[in-house]
Amino acid sequence: MADVLTAEAVRDGLGGLADWTGDPAGISRTTELGSFPAAIAVVDRVAEVAEELDHHPDIDIRWRALTFRCVTHSAGGVTERDLELARRIDDIVRSAR
Secondary structure (H helix, E strand, O other), X not given: OOOOOOHHHHHHHXXXXXXXXXXXXXXXXXXXXXXXXXXXXXXXXXXXXXXHHOOOOEEEEEOOEEEEEEOEOOOOEOOHHHHHHHHHHHHHHHHHO
């Protein structure tokens, strides 16, 4: 099982991630896309990456706005897996703009 990161490690990890906030209990970011279909396309791409990593974010869809929340539930907090997933989500969002 992956180790839960300390508050300092989460802060350090978030330093390289635009628009992400959080603490050892979970990290999240909200982004807005140009249209509902564009937002759903991002969700589809994130789903593919999540399957590849076998690590799945919580996703809230509100028209064009997407909120992603990452936490390793089995570990009880944020792990390196969550930071990696966040980086991959950022890459997908960036390429969709």
